[in-house]
Amino acid sequence: MCRVAQVLLVEDDADIRRALIRALTDLNHAVSSTVSGLEALQLVLETRPDLVVLDLGLPDVDGREVLRMLRAVSQVPVIVATARDHEPTIVDALNRGADDYLTKPFSAAQLDARIRAVLRRSGGTEPAGQTLVVGGLRVDVGTREVTVDGTPVDLSPREFDLLCYLAARPGAVVHRRELVTEVWRQPYGGADKTLDVHLSWLRRKLGEDARTPRYLHTVRGVGVRLMAPAGPEPT
Ligand code: CA
Numbered sequence: 001m002c003r004v005a006q007v008l009l010v011e012d013d014a015d016i017r018r019a020l021i022r023a024l025t026d027l028n029h030a031v032s033s034t035v036s037g038l039e040a041l042q043l044v045l046e047t048r049p050d051l052v053v054l055d056l057g058l059p060d061v062d063g064r065e066v067l068r069m070l071r072a073v074s075q076v077p078v079i080v081a082t083a084r085d086h087e088p089t090i091v092d093a094l095n096r097g098a099d100d101y102l103t104k105p106f107s108a109a110q111l112d113a114r115i116r117a118v119l120r121r122s123g124g125t126e127p128a129g130q131t132l133v134v135g136g137l138r139v140d141v142g143t144r145e146v147t148v149d150g151t152p153v154d155l156s157p158r159e160f161d162l163l164c165y166l167a168a169r170p171g172a173v174v175h176r177r178e179l180v181t182e183v184w185r186q187p188y189g190g191a192d193k194t195l196d197v198h199l200s201w202l203r204r205k206l207g208e209d210a211r212t213p214r215y216l217h218t219v220r221g222v223g224v225r226l227m228a229p230a231g232p233e234p235t
Contacts, residue, residue, distance in 0.1 A: 135228025
C-alpha cells in the first residue's frame with residue numbers, strides 16, 4: 001500500500017531490465033525481477049506480486065508456456081512485454097490469460113499507465129491520493145510527502161517506505177522479520193543492522209529518540225510499533 005504496486009519483472013535483456021527497474025522504482029513501484037520463466041512461477045507463489053510484466057522470449061521457457069503454467073496456479077494480472085509484434089502471437093498470449101500486452105520498444109510511462117489500468121480493472125489497490133494519519137503525523141502515499149504537526153519531513157525513499165509501512169498499521173507491533181522482508185524485500189538476516197540504522201535516522205527526523213519515543217516505539221527483541229503520542233495504551 002506504500003507502493004503503487006509490487007511488480008515482478010520477467011525479462012532476460014539486462015539493459016531493458018535495468019532501465020525498467022530504475023524507471024518503475026522512480027514511479028513508486030516495488031520491483032523484483034528474474035530472467036527465468038521457471039523462477040518467475042516460483043516467485044509468483046512465494047512473493048505474491050500485484051502484477052507480472054512478462055517477456056515472451058526467455059532463455060529457459062517460452063513466455064507463453066510460462067503464462068499457461070502461471071494461469072494454472074494464479075490469477076495475478078500479467079502484462080506481456082515483447083519484441084514480437086506478430087498478431088497471432090499477441091492473440092495467443094491474450095487467449096492464454098494475459099491481461100494486456102506491449103510491444104517493444106515502449107516507454108516506462110506507458111508501462112506505468114498500463115500497470116495502473118490493469119490494477120484498476122482487477123480491483124487491485126492503486127493508493128494514489130491516500131493519506132495515512134496517525135496523531136500529528138501525515139503520510140501522503142501518492143506524493144510520498146510526510147509532515148509532523150504540519151512541518152514537512154524530508155525522508156529518503158527507504159525511510160519513507162519504512163514509515164509508511166508502519167503508519168499503515170498504527171498501534172500494531174510489526175515484527176523485525178516482517179519489516180526486513182516487506183520493506184527491504186530481503187531474507188531475514190540480510191538487513192537487520194540496516195533496519196536499526198534506518199529506524200534511528202527516522203527517529204531523528206521525526207524529532208524523537210529511542211529513550212523518549214513519541215511515535216516510534218521499539219518492542220525489545222520483537223519489533224516496532226508506531227502510534228500517536230497521546231494514543232491509548234496497548235492492551
Ligand atoms: Ca527476451
